Amino acid sequence: MSSLKLKSAHSNCENCPVHDKLNLQKLGVNAENADFIVALAGNPNTGKSTIFNALTGLRQHTGNWTGKTVARSEGSFVFHDNKYKVIDLPGTYSLISSSLEEEIARNFVLFGKPDVTIIVTDATRLERNLNLVLQMLEISSRAIVCVNLIDEAAKNGIRIDAKVLSRDLGVPVVLTAARDETGIYDLLSAIEKIAVSTDPVKARTIFDISEEISNPVNELDAIIRKEYPELPNSKWLAIRLLDNDKSLIEALKKGELGQLKNDAKKAVEPNILPQDDNDILGASNKLKGKLPRDYHDKLVERTYAEAAKIAEKAIIKSGEKRKFNLDLFLDKIFISPLFGYPVMFLLFAFMFWLTIAGANVPSALLFDFLVSTVHPFLKSGAEYLHFPWWLSGFLIDGMYLATAWVISVMLPPMAIFFPMFTLLEDFGYLPRVAFNMDNLFKKAGAHGKQVMTMMMGFGCNAAGVVATRIIDSPRERLIAIITNNFAICNGRWPTQILIATIFIGALVPAHLAGFVSSMAVVSVALLGVLLTFIISWGLSNTVLKGQPSVFSLELPPYRVPKFWQTLYKSIIDRTLFVLWRAVVFALPAGAVIWLISNISIGGETIAFHMVHFLDPFGWFLGLNGIILVAYIVAIPANEIVIPTVLMLIVLLTGAQNHTDSAGVIFETDSIESLGGLLKNGGFTLLTAVNLMLFSLIHNPCSTTIYTIFKETKSLKWTMVSTFLPIVLGIIVTATIALIWRLNA
Amino acid sequence: MIFDIFKRKGKELIEGSKAILSELIPGQKAFIKSISEDCQGIERQRLMDLGFVPGSLVEVEMRSPFRDPTAYRIKGGLIALRKIQASKIYISPAVA
Numbered sequence A: 001m002s003s004l005k006l007k008s009a010h011s012n013c014e015n016c017p018v019h020d021k022l023n024l025q026k027l028g029v030n031a032e033n034a035d036f037i038v039a040l041a042g043n044p045n046t047g048k049s050t051i052f053n054a055l056t057g058l059r060q061h062t063g064n065w066t067g068k069t070v071a072r073s074e075g076s077f078v079f080h081d082n083k084y085k086v087i088d089l090p091g092t093y094s095l096i097s098s099s100l101e102e103e104i105a106r107n108f109v110l111f112g113k114p115d116v117t118i119i120v121t122d123a124t125r126l127e128r129n130l131n132l133v134l135q136m137l138e139i140s141s142r143a144i145v146c147v148n149l150i151d152e153a154a155k156n157g158i159r160i161d162a163k164v165l166s167r168d169l170g171v172p173v174v175l176t177a178a179r180d181e182t183g184i185y186d187l188l189s190a191i192e193k194i195a196v197s198t199d200p201v202k203a204r205t206i207f208d209i210s211e212e213i214s215n216p217v218n219e220l221d222a223i224i225r226k227e228y229p230e231l232p233n234s235k236w237l238a239i240r241l242l243d244n245d246k247s248l249i250e251a252l253k254k255g256e257l258g259q260l261k262n263d264a265k266k267a268v269e270p271n272i273l274p275q276d277d278n279d280i281l282g283a284s285n286k287l288k289g290k291l292p293r294d295y296h297d298k299l300v301e302r303t304y305a306e307a308a309k310i311a312e313k314a315i316i317k318s319g320e321k322r323k324f325n326l327d328l329f330l331d332k333i334f335i336s337p338l339f340g341y342p343v344m345f346l347l348f349a350f351m352f353w354l355t356i357a358g359a360n361v362p363s364a365l366l367f368d369f370l371v372s373t374v375h376p377f378l379k380s381g382a383e384y385l386h387f388p389w390w391l392s393g394f395l396i397d398g399m400y401l402a403t404a405w406v407i408s409v410m411l412p413p414m415a416i417f418f419p420m421f422t423l424l425e426d427f428g429y430l431p432r433v434a435f436n437m438d439n440l441f442k443k444a445g446a447h448g449k450q451v452m453t454m455m456m457g458f459g460c461n462a463a464g465v466v467a468t469r470i471i472d473s474p475r476e477r478l479i480a481i482i483t484n485n486f487a488i489c490n491g492r493w494p495t496q497i498l499i500a501t502i503f504i505g506a507l508v509p510a511h512l513a514g515f516v517s518s519m520a521v522v523s524v525a526l527l528g529v530l531l532t533f534i535i536s537w538g539l540s541n542t543v544l545k546g547q548p549s550v551f552s553l554e555l556p557p558y559r560v561p562k563f564w565q566t567l568y569k570s571i572i573d574r575t576l577f578v579l580w581r582a583v584v585f586a587l588p589a590g591a592v593i594w595l596i597s598n599i600s601i602g603g604e605t606i607a608f609h610m611v612h613f614l615d616p617f618g619w620f621l622g623l624n625g626i627i628l629v630a631y632i633v634a635i636p637a638n639e640i641v642i643p644t645v646l647m648l649i650v651l652l653t654g655a656q657n658h659t660d661s662a663g664v665i666f667e668t669d670s671i672e673s674l675g676g677l678l679k680n681g682g683f684t685l686l687t688a689v690n691l692m693l694f695s696l697i698h699n700p701c702s703t704t705i706y707t708i709f710k711e712t713k714s715l716k717w718t719m720v721s722t723f724l725p726i727v728l729g730i731i732v733t734a735t736i737a738l739i740w741r742l743n744a
Numbered sequence B: 001m002i003f004d005i006f007k008r009k010g011k012e013l014i015e016g017s018k019a020i021l022s023e024l025i026p027g028q029k030a031f032i033k034s035i036s037e038d039c040q041g042i043e044r045q046r047l048m049d050l051g052f053v054p055g056s057l058v059e060v061e062m063r064s065p066f067r068d069p070t071a072y073r074i075k076g077g078l079i080a081l082r083k084i085q086a087s088k089i090y091i092s093p094a095v096a
Ligand SMILES: Nc1nc2c(ncn2[C@@H]2O[C@H](COP(=O)(O)OP(=O)(O)OP(=O)(O)O)[C@@H](O)[C@H]2O)c(=O)[nH]1
Pocket: A043, A044, A045, A046, A047, A048, A049, A050, A051, A061, A062, A063, A064, A065, A066, A067, A068, A069, A070, A089, A090, A091, A092, A148, A149, A150, A151, A152, A176, A177, A178, A179, A180, A426, A559
């Protein structure tokens, strides 16, 4: 937590008088006892999370695609002795919610009663953004319109006149370029002014509606006002109820309407409420009949017409546009029928190759240090301190060693892959991949945005499952959740890389080894993509039948990432975060492995019994008992599969080669000798191939399973997501083993 | 050139003179006239949220390698729609 950290000298000091900047304390997530609540709302991809980070000093994930934030997150800061709690909301296109993350945002603004709502807009798409702004202002006047991305607008020859805009909207307008923290100080002052003001909440007058519409609206408005005189936005409510707004009607039925009031404390006893609210609902149902059929469209068009009028006055087109349009040029390449797919393939293949080739040396160094140097040192230390053998075994050969393994196999590839992926994400390439691939997803009966959740899955499947919230249709969302497991997560990359390097790379001359093993990993990843299509297709033609639903995807402008900032953030947030999770699981796993390898029943260790019990089935799958035991131990986290395999081999078979006593360690010092170790454990090329396949096709880790349950709230679909891949994995590996042996 | 398609398609379409958005090719512009009646609920709302409302100027910017979906420039944003949706949006010619 970066609490109390103050930004020191900064390049944008013109905008932030130093003495006042010092009045800002970024408090991170410490949001207890806040004086004021500030909500960040607005269209997707306008920079809400970037502003959130600038205010709180937190590092909420940002990314150049719509729908990066799917759940709300909180943080806080202190400014001039007042403590503010900030809520970063998912982006929404309108208040008429049609997807889960939009509902989260809208309900917070409606029922969460923030003291200040910052409506973040994109200066380059002001007109469409104003559509949402106007809707928001119809609910509450305690708002600030933040026109962000003014740096990008300036590059396109657009300037925004904040004064004119503020006059037309009736609320303060602040211009910012949040990524450089330009205008953040102005924003703070504006927040403060609204927060401390005691003006009651007003709602923007809703005008320009034809009589045909305004009569029923006014009639219902009068009824609502009779029941709730203090309600500031009764007319808005009337309009929405007449428009058949499901979640508002729901809220009304539950008696939550009292919460919409200025002052929550005055809320009437809930027992009386439903009756009154039923009156309102009844009246609304009756009045609906009087409305014209295109009532809804009329409302939307009215808001747009007003937005267009306001935008026209506020936008100053200055000078010429850039002559060379980079976006168009890049899209010509990335989207082109000729180059689109090859470029996509080469880009990802290059990323994998760089990860594999680049991870080799640091992995060996880490291994050398943690396993070959520190481990013996710890052992002799324990001996010196007269630790009993079981204690030093349990702690050092079990817990420490498993952790050391995990760090040396995981850290280097992640530290290379994550920053590259984050750069690509910030650049704006991911939505283009979705655009390119949508056709295939459509044919599989799935949603094009599934490709984005899949790519999040390449980082972490649990994150990928949460990201499916960007898919509106429940059917297609479920397909995306079930198939997310076929995106190889970072916990599985090390298995792929290590096995490919040792067994596949060894098949070719040394100078080709790096390339060939990369291609092997890429092939497995592509097989995962293929399986995603096949399973999606299968699901949407059987249990999840249905029409392909609405697909709309906003393609953001390309944005040159801030290189060092991105690098830093992705190392700290993603790499170390994921590594930490792996370590947390590795410690107990190491303990378990040591215990099962050292506790004997009937003269043989538990691990021995397990391995021998599973060996026949493992053989049938072209694997072995050790691998299956490793997968059982690794249910909480895939990242410990390889360390478990290695430790089990050492503990069960490798002891004579490397050490003197059972249950103790080996002194391998490079990837090559790891290969020797695995071969000692009975690994063949078939084992290697099937291990790579099995690593792709098996049950999700327990965290992902739990996340699936939370997201679907269905035991049935959680079970399907868990067992479908494992059954498929068994079928695939068994088939390959059979064919392999028949041909051998 | 832009008028050609209106002439050609105009006769074939059931809805009389109504030309549809999915018929435009990259580079062409038009005004949104209306959204078809069979597009209702969330789908209709989402299209309108994204700026597909009567009177908006729309330009076809690019097609995906498999020719579907297509990306449209509308109200400053670049929005990709599948053909099936774009075919539910009626347009009128924009005078270039
Ligand atoms: N050039 C420039 N880029 C910005 C600015 N603010 C944000 N960005 C970039 O715009 C992209 C979107 O920013 P986010 O903060 O993730 O946007 P968001 O509104 O939280 O998006 P959702 O969570 O999807 O609704 C990121 O790539 C940011 O780095 C800015 O003022 N100038």
